[in-house]
Amino acid sequence: MYIFVLKIYQMYKGTITKKLECLIHLIYWVLIFYFTFVKNPISAHFFTPDLFLWTYFIVFVLTFYFHYLIVMKKVFKAFNWKRLFAGVFVSYLVFTFLRFLSEQVITKILFDKVNYTDINFLNYMLDNMQYSSMTIILSSFLWFVIYSIRLLEYNQIILEENKNTEIKFLKAQINPHFVFNTLNNIYSMVYFQSDKSLTAIDKLSQIMRFTTYESQKEKIRLSDEVDYIKAYIKLEELRHQENVVVDLKLELENEFEEIPPYILSPLVENALKHGAVSNTKPIEIDLKVLSGKLTFKVKNTIGTQKKDSLGGIGLDNLQKRLEIHYPEKHQLKITKEENHFRAELEIDLK
Template structure:
């Protein structure tokens, strides 16, 4: 049974982020080609992301602060790729930054908002993370893009829900809502 659980977790982790690297490398190639002064920063952010993907994602649990750092690097890289046209308000309240969670429990919701949302100065992506000793609440809200389907869709949401069920059976709730032209994903995890 334990072997099946570990196999499932490794399989689910492997599905996360499959073509992100290729798109990012193409954008960095373009930055280098046009001699952008942001090329080196983009390479550094991609390096941070790849380090997390290579090392931290292999662990069953990581410090919550490591997942937050990964999300921040991911956001910064997206901002570089889109010439800073991506505005994200990321508010974090951690009572215990050493709280441990499985890797990639929060980031798929952020990746979804960046991929499918429409962002402007008046309509930033709003991300809130509040962690007490008993509960983790993670909320991501974005304006729905006009030309893109705004849902985690297929593998993303199924993957996240399966991983939550494995790690937090009957101790989590994920709520996805569409109101007018906004998409909100809210995740609650009971940490007790």
């Protein structure tokens, strides 16, 4: 749950805009300047910095924002303690390098002065560990304050969003017209004693079972979603009493990979609903799951029937659910080329 909320946080910035964040930084630096350089605020007595205090302050600022903008963002993109300690260590090395460069090289060239006249490597590294700690702590503290505000704010937003999305999702799990038409078709099959009636009942049972039970889960096995798609295709064939020509290609390295329900099937439903299908113009469906990457492509010829949004849960709802479950780890492309409709979905499952 923590990782899920963390991913959502990375998508939304809430009321703390970039301008407000810059203002917070400005106030933060005013406070640091005040407690560093003001000795007596009543008499306006300021501490006069020397050359190496200025160089330290420059290194302080550079390391502060290196840690704030790069390290903390990388660490919390996929948080674990090893990444945190590694990030802190990298910031320490950056601080040490910048300090050596500025106080032992640049000042030597410009002012013929160095801060350390006799450098012992171990002592120098330990000394900079002490000096860099304040930079890293203050940078981490500010990042955590802004992060916590955004996270707390979005916790409330995501609860409301999930509730609204769930309502839309449950309402649109299956098209009632599809069920009614299928039942009428099954009735006709039974009445005329068609040998396809039992198959149609079985496929409708699979679909209703999936809709009733599997769709309530946060994640299901990939094979379950594929079985649902196959049942839907077969039922369409039986319902229309003709072959709904579908070229289904599967290359699943791990069929037990877990995905949210109804992530793939809406694209298939849309193709079956709006596609012009024949032996020469099949619906092309290609699903690959290799090395933790899911690639799903659906292509169909556009029919003459009335177009609307994606069947099932709808395109907007699908995109919203993809953003919630796979923020910055998915890509959905919908293209129309002449009389062809193509949907391509890529998801990084790692």
